[in-house]
Amino acid sequence: MTRYIIRRFLQAIPLLFIISIVLFVLMQKMGDPIATMGGRTQTRSADRERLTRVLGLDKPIFVQYLYWLVGNDWAKIDLDGDGITETSGTRKGVLRGDFGTSLVNRGVPVTTVIAQRLPNTLILMLTAEFVIVAGALVVGVYSALKQYSLLDHTITTISFIGFSMPIFFIALSTMYIFAVNFKKWGLPYLPTVGMFDPIEGKTLLQVLWHMVLPVFSIAFISLAAYSRFIRSTMLEVLNQDYIRTAKSKGLPRKEVIFIHALKNASLPIVTIVGLDLPLLLGGAIVTERIFAWPGMGRLFLDHVSRSDTPVVMGIMMLIATAVVVFQIITDVIYAWLDPRIRYT
Numbered sequence: 001m002t003r004y005i006i007r008r009f010l011q012a013i014p015l016l017f018i019i020s021i022v023l024f025v026l027m028q029k030m031g032d033p034i035a036t037m038g039g040r041t042q043t044r045s046a047d048r049e050r051l052t053r054v055l056g057l058d059k060p061i062f063v064q065y066l067y068w069l070v071g072n073d074w075a076k077i078d079l080d081g082d083g084i085t086e087t088s089g090t091r092k093g094v095l096r097g098d099f100g101t102s103l104v105n106r107g108v109p110v111t112t113v114i115a116q117r118l119p120n121t122l123i124l125m126l127t128a129e130f131v132i133v134a135g136a137l138v139v140g141v142y143s144a145l146k147q148y149s150l151l152d153h154t155i156t157t158i159s160f161i162g163f164s165m166p167i168f169f170i171a172l173s174t175m176y177i178f179a180v181n182f183k184k185w186g187l188p189y190l191p192t193v194g195m196f197d198p199i200e201g202k203t204l205l206q207v208l209w210h211m212v213l214p215v216f217s218i219a220f221i222s223l224a225a226y227s228r229f230i231r232s233t234m235l236e237v238l239n240q241d242y243i244r245t246a247k248s249k250g251l252p253r254k255e256v257i258f259i260h261a262l263k264n265a266s267l268p269i270v271t272i273v274g275l276d277l278p279l280l281l282g283g284a285i286v287t288e289r290i291f292a293w294p295g296m297g298r299l300f301l302d303h304v305s306r307s308d309t310p311v312v313m314g315i316m317m318l319i320a321t322a323v324v325v326f327q328i329i330t331d332v333i334y335a336w337l338d339p340r341i342r343y344t
Contacts, residue, residue: 005328012324018092019320023313024065031307033057033103055103068313069094092244094317100310104303112225115298118281120195121295124288125280127211128218133273135223140230141262147235155227171217171290180211193292214291218284222276229272233265242266245336274330278322282315 044318052058056067071093089216092098099110132240143155162170175192182189188211191197237243238261246256282298297314303311 006330008328008331013162016317016320016324019161020069020313020317021065024068024309025061025315026062027307027309027312030304033307033309052145066304067093068100068310071096071098075079100319102303102308102311103305104308104311107200110310113311114314115316117294117296117299118323120293121281121288121297124211124214124293124295125218125284128284129222129280131215131219132222132226134228135177135219136230136339139223139227141234141257142232143227143231143252143255144238145257159224160227162220163228165221167217167221167284167286168290170220170286171213174213192318214284214287214293217287217291225271226272230265231270233276234261237261237265263337267334270330270333270337274326274333275323277321278326281322283318 003162034048034055034057056064059067081189097111099106102113105113139155143152146152178190179192180189194212195210197210200206234310243256243261247258251260282300283292283299284295288291291299292298300312300315303315311320
C-alpha cells in the first residue's frame with residue numbers, strides 16, 4: 001500500500017504541472033489586470049507601461065509562466081490616491097511555496113488572501129456535506145427498504161423536484177419565505193446576508209444562525225441526488241445471494257442491513273464523496289454570492305472578474321492538489337471497505 005501511495009503521488013506531479021500550464025494560459029486570455037488595478041480610476045498610459053514592465057507582462061507567456069513557477073524579480077504595488085509606487089524585492093516561486101502577491105489587494109500575499117477566506121468556506125461547506133451525507137443515508141436506505149411504498153414514491157417525487165431546481169431559485173425562494181414573509185408575519189425570521197450580525201459579533205450562535213439558509217440551499221439539491229444514488233445501490237446489494245444467505249442464517253436485521261449491505265453498497269458513495277470534498281475548497285459561488293458569505297466562491301468570482309492571475313491560480317492549484325490527494329485517500333478507503341481490493 002505504501003508503494004502504491006508513493007507511486008500515485010509521483011504520477012500526480014506531471015499531472016499538476018500540465019494543469020498549471022493550461023490554467024495559466026487561460027488566465028492570460030481572461031482580461032487585462034492592469035486595467036482594474038486602479039479601481040474606479042483609469043490607469044494612466046505611463047503607469048500602464050511601467051506596471052507592464054514591472055510585472056513582467058511584456059514578456060512571452062512561457063517566460064511569465066517560468067517566473068510564476070520558479071520565481072523572479074518583482075515589484076510590490078501600492079495604489080493610493082496619489083498614484084502608484086513600487087518596491088523591488090525577490091519572489092521565490094510556486095515550487096518553493098510562494099504564489100506571489102494579489103494584484104487587486106495591493107500586494108497582499110496570495111496565501112494570506114486565501115487563508116482569510118478558506119476557514120469561512122470550510123465552515124459552510126463541511127456542514128453542508130455532513131447534512132447531505134447523513135440525510136442521504138437515512139433517506140436512501142429507508143427508501144430502499146420500503147421500495148414502492150407510499151413513502152418511497154413521495155421521497156422519489158420530492159427528490160426529482162429538488163434535483164431539477166437551480167440553486168439560485170432555491171436560495172431566493174428560501175430567502176423570500178423564511179426571511180421576508182416570516183418577518184412580515186411576525187415570526188422569528190432567518191438572516192440572509194453575511195456570517196454574523198455586526199452588532200452581536202462573530203459568536204458561535206450567530207454563525208450557526210446565519211448558516212441555516214445557505215446550508216439548506218446547498219444541501220437540498222445534493223441530498224436529492226445522493227439519496228437516489230444510495231437507494232439504487234442498496235437495492236442492488238439487497239438482492240445479492242450473500243444477503244439472502246445472511247438472512248437465512250438468522251442474523252439480526254440491523255446487522256444484515258448496516259454491516260453486510262450498507263458497507264458493500266458504500267463503495268460507489270465513497271467515490272462521489274471523494275470527488276465532492278476537494279471541490280468544497282472552491283466554495284459555492286452562487287450561494288455565497290446570494291447570501292454574501294465571505295468564502296472562497298466569492299473570492300474566486302471577484303478576482304476572476306479583475307484578472308488577478310496570482311490569486312486565481314492559487315485557488316485553482318489548491319483545488320487541483322486537493323483532488324489528487326482525496327482520490328488517493330478514496331483508494332485507501334476502498335481497500336479498507338472491501339478486502340478483495342489490493343494495490344500492488
